[in-house]
Amino acid sequence: MIRLAIQKSGRLSEDSLSLIRECGIGFLSSTFKLKTEATNFPLEILFLRDDDIPGYVQDGVADLGIVGQNVLVEAGLMPLEVEPLGFSKCRLSLAVPRGQAYDSVNDLQGKNIATSYPQLLGSYLAERGVQAHLHTISGSVEIAPSIGLADAICDIVSSGSTLLGNGLREVETVFRSEAVLIANQNLSAEKQELLDQLRFRMQAVRRARR
Numbered sequence: 001m002i003r004l005a006i007q008k009s010g011r012l013s014e015d016s017l018s019l020i021r022e023c024g025i026g027f028l029s030s031t032f033k034l035k036t037e038a039t040n041f042p043l044e045i046l047f048l049r050d051d052d053i054p055g056y057v058q059d060g061v062a063d064l065g066i067v068g069q070n071v072l073v074e075a076g077l078m079p080l081e082v083e084p085l086g087f088s089k090c091r092l093s094l095a096v097p098r099g100q101a102y103d104s105v106n107d108l109q110g111k112n113i114a115t116s117y118p119q120l121l122g123s124y125l126a127e128r129g130v131q132a133h134l135h136t137i138s139g140s141v142e143i144a145p146s147i148g149l150a151d152a153i154c155d156i157v158s159s160g161s162t163l164l165g166n167g168l169r170e171v172e173t174v175f176r177s178e179a180v181l182i183a184n185q186n187l188s189a190e191k192q193e194l195l196d197q198l199r200f201r202m203q204a205v206r207r208a209r210r
């Protein structure tokens, strides 16, 4: 039996479940159950906060995970990636209040920036010689400028509607991301065999979608 962690609710949840189903794996899911077993493959699915998934896979609590590269790189655990999945494409972007003038990233010098991605943003700014105060918050980052918590934000943008709905304008792309399959690096031979079977099926699903 191999354990796969996926996002409980959010941008990746539906696409992760569809991928598993398209791989021919059947399972019952209900909104309140955070763990389920597949009916026709030795697979257990855990429903977790996406930010927690890289750490759980690194520690072997879960054998496999489906996460955005944004979360994986922020956690500093890139070596866990085994397969790009081609869905949930998004970008990590800097945004400022719509009415605020903005010419270049230098305008952020000395400013307060709210983000859930201090590592990715920190290295982006450092490479450009910009020193800013980063305020790490775990969610609803887009609200920060309107409540006086920050001058700018750096968060995930997909359709752009969250920025629009909060009076923000996207000004820089910091990182581009898609969903990836990650795996613990010390899988037993038996689990490695199951991973190979899953990757084979996932690759076939991707080819069929093109």
Ligand code: PRP
Residues within 6 Å of the ligand: 010, 011, 012, 050, 051, 139, 140, 155, 156, 157, 158, 159, 160, 161, 162, 163
């Ligand atoms: C991101 C971000 C916004 C939303 C933006 O959240 O924090 O809430 O997506 O999408 P939009 O441009 O289509 O409006 P994410 O799904 O990564 O969830 P999480 O931060 O709760 O993990």
Ligand code: MG
Residues within 6 Å of the ligand: 050, 051
């Ligand atoms: Mg998250």
Ligand code: ZN
Residues within 6 Å of the ligand: 112, 133, 134, 135
């Ligand atoms: Zn500060």
